[in-house]
Amino acid sequence: MKKLVICVAVLGMVWTSSAMADPVALVNPGFELPAWDAQVNGFDGQYSNHPDVPGWEDDCDVFPSPPDKPRSGVLAPNVNGHTGIYAGFLIDQAVETENVMWQLTGKTIAAGEVYTLTVWAHAKWTGQNMKLSLFSDDGLGNHTEVAVSAAIPVPGDEVWREYSEKFTIAAGSPAIDKTLGIAIEHIEQEAGVNHWMSYDDVTLDVVPEPATMMLLGLGSLALLRRRRA
Helix, strand or coil, rough: HHHHHHHHHHHHHHHHHHHCECCCCCCCCCCCCCCCCCCCCCCCCCCCCCCCCCCCCEECCEECCCCCCCEEEEEECCCCCCCCCEEEEEEEECCCCCEEEEEEEEECCCCCCCCEEEEEECCCCCEEEEEEEEEEEECCCEEEEECCCCEEEEEECHHHHHHHEEEECCCCCCCCCCCCEEEEEEEEECCCEEEEEEEEEEEEEEEECCHHHHHHHHHHHHHHHHHCC
């Protein structure tokens, strides 16, 4: 009877742990670096002498008139983020152009994992939307979208709010064993009008595949039995 109680307890712990999320390490999730006033020409600094924004890259549209550069990056510290004094931002300008910032993590994608991507955001104008997504990288720089949210409305009242999206990696997904990336997109709402949206405190959590956790639990039970033998 005592052994049965112990077994149930261990399996209960396994079941509970399978529902617990582990954080995936992100670089510069609060956009506090490079702490260089305003970075307004993209996240990777290729269009100006502005420094790179650690951790982040962009696929952003450019203004058709001078300076012909992206108008996205890190806001000046006088704007204030959700926490800290900096925040990332994306500006849209034209319909059917990309306004995306992304980061490649060090996480290898596995079947059955459930990811929760969370970002704090605010907008200055009404009618703004964003999308959150996961992508895979094959090690050669080729990115394939794994999962994407529907359009998420962000009110234009400049109030920071938390937004989360949950994604599940299906068995047999071609993304399995590839490197995981995250992306945030600002969706254009009105042609010819420049709107911006701010982002801060990005987090990514993963819940492992329940079967994996169960195998770990069974292994723990086997060790327990050997100790008692």
